[in-house]
Every structure is written in structure tokens, then in C-alpha cells.
Amino acid sequence: MSHEAPNLDFEGSTPYEDYVKADVLTHLQHTLSDDPGEMVFLVTTQVMELWFTVIVHEWETAARALREDRVDAATEALRRSTYELEALNASWKPLARLTPAQFNSYRGALGEGSGFQSAMYRRMEFLLGEKSASMLVPHRGSPRVHDELEKALHQPGLYDEVVRHLARRGHTIPDAVLARDVTRRYEPSPEVEAAWTEIYAGDADTGAARLGEILTDVAELVWRWRNDHLVATRRAMGSKTGTGGSAGVSWLEKRARNQVFPELWTARSHV
Ligand code: HEM
Numbered sequence: 001m002s003h004e005a006p007n008l009d010f011e012g013s014t015p016y017e018d019y020v021k022a023d024v025l026t027h028l029q030h031t032l033s034d035d036p037g038e039m040v041f042l043v044t045t046q047v048m049e050l051w052f053t054v055i056v057h058e059w060e061t062a063a064r065a066l067r068e069d070r071v072d073a074a075t076e077a078l079r080r081s082t083y084e085l086e087a088l089n090a091s092w093k094p095l096a097r098l099t100p101a102q103f104n105s106y107r108g109a110l111g112e113g114s115g116f117q118s119a120m121y122r123r124m125e126f127l128l129g130e131k132s133a134s135m136l137v138p139h140r141g142s143p144r145v146h147d148e149l150e151k152a153l154h155q156p157g158l159y160d161e162v163v164r165h166l167a168r169r170g171h172t173i174p175d176a177v178l179a180r181d182v183t184r185r186y187e188p189s190p191e192v193e194a195a196w197t198e199i200y201a202g203d204a205d206t207g208a209a210r211l212g213e214i215l216t217d218v219a220e221l222v223w224r225w226r227n228d229h230l231v232a233t234r235r236a237m238g239s240k241t242g243t244g245g246s247a248g249v250s251w252l253e254k255r256a257r258n259q260v261f262p263e264l265w266t267a268r269s270h271v
Contacts (some may be wrong), residue, residue: 032109037102040094045115051088052120055081059127059158066161068170071207078214085221085257092228096235103236107243114244116231119145127158128222128260129186156182159261161191162215169208171195188262212264219260226256 001047017023031038045109058081065074073088117138125135139146156164161181167173177189199208230252233242242248259265 031106035105038106038109041098041106043089044095047091048088049118049120050158051084051091052118052124054084056120056123056127058084059124063127063156063158063161066158066165069165069190071165071211075207075210075214078211078218082214082217082221085218085225088245089159089221089228091224092225092232096228096232097106098236100235100237107237110243112243112245114242114246116242116244116246119149122149123152124222126152129159129182130258131157131185133183153183157186159215160213161187162261166192166195166199166208171198186262188259188266193263193267193270196263199268200267200271215261216264219264221257222260226252230256 029039029042031042058077062074062077062081065071065077077078119139119142123134125131126149133153136146136149136153139149160180163173164178167178172191173195174189177192178185196212199206199212203209203258230249233252234249237248239249242251246252
């Protein structure tokens with residue numbers, strides 16, 4: 001066995017740095033207050049933005065695969081996203097027990113800044129079918145972000161691709177669903193519910209049944225993120241209004257009630 005030490009000599013920056021850009025990444029922590037607790041708030045937010053980015057990538061990969069009826073490739077990308085969602089949700093840990101006094105130490109420095117203005121989270125929501133043109137408005141001043149969001153608004157969401165795939169596999173899906181205006185939020189349909197009922201009542205070892213279950217895992221994990229955020233917010237600020245101008249916890253409660261992939265849940269009553 002060889003015990004040679006790693007290389008120390010590089011022309012210019014290290015190959016690690018060239019790939020990871022760690023120097024850039026670890027110098028983006030510009031806190032706004034002198035409070036020592038702000039660092040973990042900022043870094044947790046940045047870590048979550050990175051996970052949002054990976055998850056959007058997986059769901060776009062899955063949507064593309066479904067468009068080509070490559071259901072196994074779509075299921076694989078969705079499965080990877082469930083592991084990433086678990087890691088995303090675990091990153092609530094350092095903020096989950098923030099007290100109002102601790103949060104107040106730097107809350108004022110955040111001004112009107114709020115996660116509500118996260119464009120990558122919005123792309124996740126768009127892919128989940130929670131489309132809304134008004135969500136582009138906050139980003140008018142940032143052309144690249146605005147363009148990416150606008151493109152995402154006009155593209156069919158992940159669930160649109162799922163439903164179209166089911167139609168091509170012979171399930172009866174009305175034209176009103178298949179040709180819906182994809183810039184609007186997805187509304188549940190009795191025919192889509194009937195398709196999932198049929199899939200769930202049948203052989204569990206089919207591509208469609210596996211796809212349904214992995215989508216349900218995704219929906220559940222997204223719901224858990226929303227709830228962990230809600231509880232952390234309730235602990236940190238009670239029923240105060242949010243920095244983004246919303247009613248705070250009561251607004252988040254309403255958001256958390258939105259069902260992700262609604263018919264995947266309602267169909268279960270009919271199997
Ligand atoms: C414990 C600290 C946190 C508190 C007290 C908090 C509070 C809030 C509040 C009150 C809102 C509603 C909008 C507003 O009026 O501001 C909101 C929205 C949001 N927050 Fe947080 N937040 C916290 C941490 C985070 C973190 C770490 C992230 C990660 C990126 C995040 C992401 C979001 C997102 C994406 C929304 C919009 C949700 C939606 O559109 O449904 N929040 N937050």
C-alpha cells in the first residue's frame with residue numbers, strides 16, 4: 001500500500017477551488033448586524049437556496065423525461081429530489097428554536113427582506129403547479145432572475161407533464177386539463193383523480209404506480225418544509241407581521257394548506 005501524501009504544488013488556484021468555487025462561496029456571508037446569531041440565519045438561508053437550486057434541477061430533469069415518456073428516468077430524478085428534500089428539511093435544525101429575543105437582535109437589520117422574495121423557491125412552487133404571474137412583480141429590477149421566472153411561468157409544470165404522460169398512456173384526461181393555461185395555478189380535476197384511483201387500485205409494480213408514490217413523497221416533504229418553516233416562525237415571532245409585509249404566521253398557515261399534487265391525495269379515498 002502506498003502512503004504518498006497529497007500534492008501541494010499547483011500553478012495558480014487549486015483544482016478543488018476551480019471546481020467548487022469555495023473561496024467565492026465562503027465570502028458571501030455579509031451579515032447586516034453585529035449580532036453573533038445572525039451568521040447562522042444567513043448561512044441557513046443560503047444553504048436552503050442551494051438545495052432549492054438542486055431540487056429545481058431534478059424536477060426540470062423529471063419534467064423533461066416525462067415529456068419523452070421516459071418514466072424510469074423521471075422517477076429516478078424525483079427519487080434523488082426526495083433525498084435532497086430530506087437534507088433541506090434537516091437544515092431547519094439550527095433555526096428551529098430561535099426565541100423572539102434572539103430573532104429581534106438582527107430582525108430590524110433585515111428591513112423588508114423576506115424569503116417570500118426567493119426566486120428559486122418560486123421556481124419550485126411553479127414546478128409544483130402553484131403558478132402566479134404576480135409573483136414575478138418583486139423581481140422586475142433583476143433582469144436575469146425575472147427572465148428565468150418568466151420562462152418557468154410559461155413552461156408546463158412538473159405535474160402538467162405527469163398528467164399529459166398519463167393521457168398518452170391511455171388514461172382519460174379532458175382537453176381542458178391537457179390544454180390548460182399553464183401560467184395559472186393547477187386546479188384539481190375529477191378525471192385526473194379517477195386516473196390515479198385506477199392506477200392505485202391496480203398493480204403496484206408499474207411505472208405509473210411508482211411515479212404516483214414518489215410524487216406523493218415529494219408532496220409530503222414539501223408540506224413538511226412549509227410546516228417546519230411555519231413552526232419556526234411561530235416560535236421566533238408569534239403573530240407579528242412579517243418583514244415581507246404579510247400577516248406572518250396566519251398567511252403562512254394558509255400557504256401550508258395548499259395541497260401539492262391534489263388528486264394524488266384525494267384519490268386515496270376511492271381505492
Ligand atoms: C426562523 C426564521 C424565519 C422567520 C421568522 C420567517 C418568517 C417568514 C414570514 C413571516 C414569511 C411570510 C412573508 C413575510 O411577510 O415576510 C416568510 C416567507 C417565506 N420564508 Fe421565511 N422565515 C424564516 C426563515 C426562513 C428561511 C431560513 C428560509 C429559507 C430560504 C425562508 C424562506 C421563506 C420563503 C420561501 C417564504 C415564502 C413562502 C411562500 O411563498 O409560500 N424563511 N417567512
